[in-house]
Amino acid sequence: MKRRLVGQPGQAVVWGLFVILIVTLLAAALLDVGRAESTRAELYHVAEDAAFVGAGRGRDYATYLATGTWTLDSVVAHDEALAQATARLDELQVQGRIQGYTFQVAVLSETMGGTVPGFPPVPRAGLAGITDWTESEPAVGVYIAADVPAILFGLVNGADYVTVHVFSAAGLAEAQQP
Secondary structure (H helix, E strand, O other), X not given: OOOOXXXXXXXXXXXXXXXXXXXXXHHHHXXXXXXXXXXHHHHHHHHHHHHHHHHHHOEOHHHHHHHOXXXXXXXXXXXXXXXXXXXXXXXXXXXXXXXXXXXXXEEEOXXXXXXXXXXXXXXXXXXXXXXXXXXXXXXXXXXXXXXXXXXXXXXXXXXXXXEEEEEXXXXXXXXXXX
């Protein structure tokens, strides 16, 4: 007579519940990662647009006409970037894609650009991982930190959101004639 190895009567139920738990946690993690990455991409667009608008509208035409070189009006460039970023971030907050945000705008107004030490405040915000923003031309930099709603990661870190950091810059470059 052959002997069959049969598990305990409740073993299939326990394994089934364990598999369901693992699949649920995996789905929650994938949802959180997907939402964070999608929002990060959108926030990069917001930062890019704000920097571009600030640099474009902040051009100092009077200096250009007098010297032939571009500079930025720091106040105008800052305010235009600020207004653009605020409008877009408020839209994302109303849509529920972010729970809250903070951001900073820095302007390098001189012809040869310059350096802003410690900007962006979080090195991983930019794609290059910089800690001191340096440009060789007049430029506007925008750093954004936004709280993205989370499911699993909220349980892990004790909050119901994950903070995403982004940085982008736009500058005025002199076109060279061949």
